[in-house]
Each structure stands twice: as structure tokens, then as C-alpha cells.
Amino acid sequence: MTTFTISPYLPSRRATLAEGQPISELMSRALDNPGLISLAAGFVDGQSLPVDIVREVMADLLGDHAEARAMLQYGATPGLPALRREILNQCTPMDSRQETLDRVVITAGSNQLLHLVAESLLDPGDIVLCAAPTYLVFLGTLANLGAKSWSVQTDDGGMIPEALEETLAQLADAGELAKVKAIYLVPYFDNPSGITMPAERVQRIVAIAKQWSHRTRIHVIADEAYRELRYKGEDVPSVIEFDDDGETVIVAGTFSKSFSPGVRIGWGILPEHLVGPVCAQKGNIDFGSPNLNQHLMAEVLRRGLFSAHVETLRSSYSKKLDVMLNAADEYLSPLAGVKWLRPNGGLYVWATLPPQVDTGPAGELFDRSVAEGMLYVPGQYCYPSEGQPVAKNCMRLSFGVQSCEKIREGIAALARAITAAY
């Protein structure tokens, strides 16, 4: 056979922009060191996964031949109507009239919904306003599309409405307002900060989004991945309840944190005008989420097993959160300048160190922490690429995966590392 000159693979622009998620590297670092206590991964507690529920429901469903055949066949791209109805009834409490039902789309976790919405809204160079800090994987998604994440200042109530207005005014002055296509919020137990936004604040943000929608609509994307994981206080209304005409707010939800990530079922509630574009994109990617998994979740919800499981999770994670906060009180509070937030739910505690401490993988603390036997997520990964400066002295600590003992040990190891690194 003739030998030909080997020519290179030229990646598409997309491929060039799709850096591996920094958190994946961190995770594989954890896997390489089986002794390491990872307070980095946002995984859920393996011990509390709903094995019995899934076994029981799956056996019943697959025991019914007609139902089983439906589960193993193709479904419609937007997803199973029965599941979409239960989601409206139980997960994002809203009326489940047909018009609302038509706005629900089932996706591969909330992450796929975020991806599909970003694809439908953003061209390269477009801007999404995000809290600083915010969910790092979504930042990667935006970078992959060639879009810009732009930070808005936060306090302990999340994104500050006045800061949002100020940022919009600055962007308008710079002639960039028409590029602002969305405001991204994680209103419940934010990843990474753990903050829950007060109702008045999200209501104000929806009003600001509408007010500043001049030439193009500015959508509000509410990522409600952690809504179910509340350990203290009462649920607050979703951002979508403040969207009078239903044309501004997008809600993303998921069963990954509240039930099982291995089932990979999430959802979106979309303004009517986005249902077509999102489903067209999804149709081109996967024709719709697995029918098998959708039937499973619809039946789990129908039987009331989901809310029962969430109760169990709450009690288990609530203990873990207490353990982490108590360990922090014990080991970290003696260290000058170390502070952390006390969330009412979710899976994360956000800690801030003195300004001179660099928590990044290049700084001294990260390697010392690994040497002491623990891993955290450096906070710098959670900052948008534009706008406010990146804080280098923060970290995200997860309490989802590890046992109570390991959480204590991990925080103790972190305290030793901080002491040594100062």
C-alpha cells in the first residue's frame, strides 16, 4: 500500500474551546490517591442511594409486559408526559395545565438542559451574567460555546440586585448590552457558596432582567439542582413564580442530587418560545432521554417514594453538614482570617482564607492539603472569566460523599495544611 504523508487533525473551534473541566482533573487526582479524603467531588453519598426503591419499582414496571415494551422503545424528544406532570406536581410546584406541561422538557440531568439553553440563546461573544462565585461546570459550558461569563458581585444573599444593575449599566455604556442574553442564578444552596437567595431578591432580579431587555430578551436561568436538599427552614418560591408572563425565566432541575445521578434525569421549564429550539437541539443530540429511566422516575414520583427518599436524604446530609460546621468551628476557627458560610442545605461549605493565601493548584496550600490527606476545590475555578477580579483565597468543601468521621478528619487535615502554609 502506498504511504501517504500524515496530515494533522485540526480541531473545530468548539473543540479548541472545550477545555477539560478542571474539576475532572481534581477528581482523578483523588482516584489516584485512595487514602486521600476528597472534600472536592460534588458526588452524592453512595450509602444513601435509593437501591431498594429502584429495585422494587423496576421489578414492578418490567413485570408488566406492555409497560416494559414502552420503556424499551423510543419516546418523544421532550420526554414522557407522565413524568413531566409529576415534576410539575412534586418538584417545581406549579399548576400542571397543558400549557405549563408543554413547557417541561426532560434532559440528561440539569446539565444537559443548561447546555441546550445556552446553545439556543448564545452566539460566540455573547454574555451571561453570573454570581461571583458560581457553578464551575456552567462556566466551562459557556467557554465551550465561545460565550463570556461576566461576574456580578454577591453578598450572603447571593447576587446583589444593585450590583447587577450597575453591571448592566456599565455594559450598556460600553455598547455591549445587546450581547447580554441571560442572568444565571443558583438560587437554592448555591454551588459553590451554599447561599440561598431571598424571595425579594430573585423577584427584583427578574424585574431587572425584564427592564433591561431592550433589543433582545435577557432570560433568567434558575439552576435549582439543590432545591430539595434543605435541612433548615422552609422552602422559598422558585424564581419562575415571579415571571408573570412566563417569557423570562428558565428553571433547571434534576434528580441527580435528590435521588440518583446514575439515572441521569433532569428537566427544564422553559418559556414557550424556547421549547422548540431546545427540543430541536436535543433531537439532534440524542432523540430524547432514555425511556427506561423516565418511566422509572415517573413511577417513583407517582408512588410518593421520591419525597419519602428526600426526607431520608435530608436527615442524613443534615448530620454531615453539622459535622463539617462543628469540625470547622473546632479546627479552623483558631486560625486567623479563616471564615466560612453556614448553609441551610445543599452539599457545600464555602470557606475564605486570608487574602494572601492562594488556594489554587499552583499555591502552597493545595499541595500541603494533599500531603496532609485531603482535597478541596480551589475557589478560583468558580469565577466568571470577565468582570470582577477572581478571588484566589477561597475553597469549596463538599460534605456529600464522605462519612462523618472522614469529614472531621478532612477538616482537621485542612487545618494542619493551613497552619503549615501560613
Add this chain to the structure above:
Amino acid sequence: MTTFTISPYLPSRRATLAEGQPISELMSRALDNPGLISLAAGFVDGQSLPVDIVREVMADLLGDHAEARAMLQYGATPGLPALRREILNQCTPMDSRQETLDRVVITAGSNQLLHLVAESLLDPGDIVLCAAPTYLVFLGTLANLGAKSWSVQTDDGGMIPEALEETLAQLADAGELAKVKAIYLVPYFDNPSGITMPAERVQRIVAIAKQWSHRTRIHVIADEAYRELRYKGEDVPSVIEFDDDGETVIVAGTFSKSFSPGVRIGWGILPEHLVGPVCAQKGNIDFGSPNLNQHLMAEVLRRGLFSAHVETLRSSYSKKLDVMLNAADEYLSPLAGVKWLRPNGGLYVWATLPPQVDTGPAGELFDRSVAEGMLYVPGQYCYPSEGQPVAKNCMRLSFGVQSCEKIREGIAALARAITAAY
């Protein structure tokens, strides 16, 4: 509350290019007419779905607590190693050394693999050479990315190597060669033509791809979605076996046709240089396919239940194909100028009518067929957007879903419609 002027949603370029799949409309037309015999949808036979296998394996797996927990937890983005190994052993027979295993990625059907590969290879304006006709959904994916599908002439052995060279020469003359990033083939029981490409021809096409890879590599994408569904003759080697250095050929496979579309598990075997880009894209979309479904398929394969099921399918579809071909002999052969191919496998029969007959939804035949009680896929949807002219006088007839009786009735109805429309 203040009333603000409503500004419009401006779709992204992607969203503008994502036309709904024409086949979706056809399918919903079928759903609206329950009496209609659809020979259009590429669905699989609901009666032959592997209900007992899935029930049994799922019960066993979920009965083991440790295994069940693994199934319900997150997995790695490229997919479950055990499943990837079984795929190499049983589905795309290749050595399963670690280097090959690292090139296997699990996706949501083969369609997601095609999407991820297209994202990793193509910028807007880039060109993919396709057989005319070819798989219509992939044409939609290319259009969605702003890429061009470019047709290459075919005969009853599929894409003609000499025509491929001629097309490449023409594109080179036009200064467009650097934009050609891939050649797309459906080598086994092509959708829509049913054609299987002879080994010498695919080998020749791989050589041409390498030879014409001047400034940028031209990949060969082999969509092997129907490989398992052979009813006559012996399996032929995959295109990937002719790729000496493993840098040119991409294989896409799926369990959607050979097992269950509702499980939504497919795979790709990629050149090493594409594994990173494809996984980075997939990570941004869904973090990896559902672990639940991957464990299921790995165990189904491990127990030898997959190949057993494929045997059952072959015998059932083989009968249906015979029924369709016999019905065509009986009802269509008396009609002047009506011809069709006789495939050795797959789910489709490709028919050609006299040149003056327009089979499209705008022509007379489509409505007459619906009136007579049957639905087909107009062939014009299966033609690339550039290059050869689109044939308007063809149609795809599926024998997967309908019973033998309905297949006969459907072909009889088609014959009546053709007679009336002439």
C-alpha cells in the same frame, strides 16, 4: 409593578439552523392517524423488544447492593470500562487491549456520537462528503452546525470510490479541499438505501481519505447502526480494520436497533486524538451516559444474552423483509418504472419511481398514499444539500414496526396510490 416593553427572543445561530427534523413531522402525522400504516418510522418492532432479558438482568443487578449503588452513582464521562470491553469483544470485533479500550466512548445512541464527532471536527462552512442518499438525521445535525453535506454518487455498492475522487478533485479545484473534514458512510444496510458496501470498496475509500488528507485530516465516519441486523450472507469487516494507523476511521455503533432504543446506549471507537475532544464535549453536555443503563448492557453482553437476542431479531425481521419484498413483487412490479433494492439486512427498502413522480409532501403521491392508508419517507429528505441534484422520485419503506399483514397492506395501499397518481 412597572410594565416593561416586551423585547423578542433572538435565537442563536445554532437555534436558527436547527430545523425540526422533517421525519418528526411525518411521525406525528402518523400518530394523528391511528389507522394509518406507517412504513415511515425507523422504529424497531415493539413485539420483539427484550423484555424478559432486561427484567431478569435488572433484578439480578439491583439485587446486589454494591452493584446497585454503583449503577445509581455517577460514572466517568467516557463510560463503563466493562461495557467498553464487551463492545470490543462482541459488537465491533477488535482486540480489546488497553490502547483500543481507551478509544471507546459510550454515548446516548450512535446519534450522540455522530453529534460529538461533528462538533469536534467541523466549523461552519466545513464539508462532509456523504452518499446520495444518506441518513437524514445526520444531514440535520450537519445543517445545525452550519456545516455542508456534499453528495457523492452511489451505485448498488454504495458510495463509488471513483466518484469520491472526482468530487474531491472538483473541491480541490474550487479551493475547498481544506474544508473537507470527513467522509460519512453507513456501510451496513444503509439507512435509507439498505445497501451494504463491499470490503474492497470501503478499503479503497479509507485509502482515498488518507491520500487526500493534505492540510487537514479527512476522517471516515462509519455509522454501523445496523451491522447486527443481517438476514443473509456473512458479516463483512468494519471500515476500521482498514485503518492501519488508527488515525482516520471513526466507528459509531448502537444497541438501539439490535436491542432497545429505550436504553439509549451507543458507542464510538475513535482515533486517539478525538477521544479528548469528544469526551470534553460530552462532559459539558451530560457528564456521561446513565450508569444504570451501562451496567445493564455490560451484564446483558457478559451473559451472552445480546447475541442470543440478535438471533431472534434476525429471524423475525428476516420474515418481515421477505413479506415486504414479496408484496412489492406482487403489487409494485406491475407498475411501469417502479424499482426497489433487495437488502440483506437492516430495516429499509429503497424504492425508485419514474422520474416524473414527485414523492415529496408537496407532490400528489404523498397525499394519495395517506388517503389510501400508508405513510413512507420521501427520499428527497435523504439527499445532501450540495453536490449532486436531489432525486425527487424515491422513497424509504421501513419494515421494522408493522406486522407482516400490515406490511402487505401498506405496500398494496402504496400501489393503489401510485396507480391513482400516475
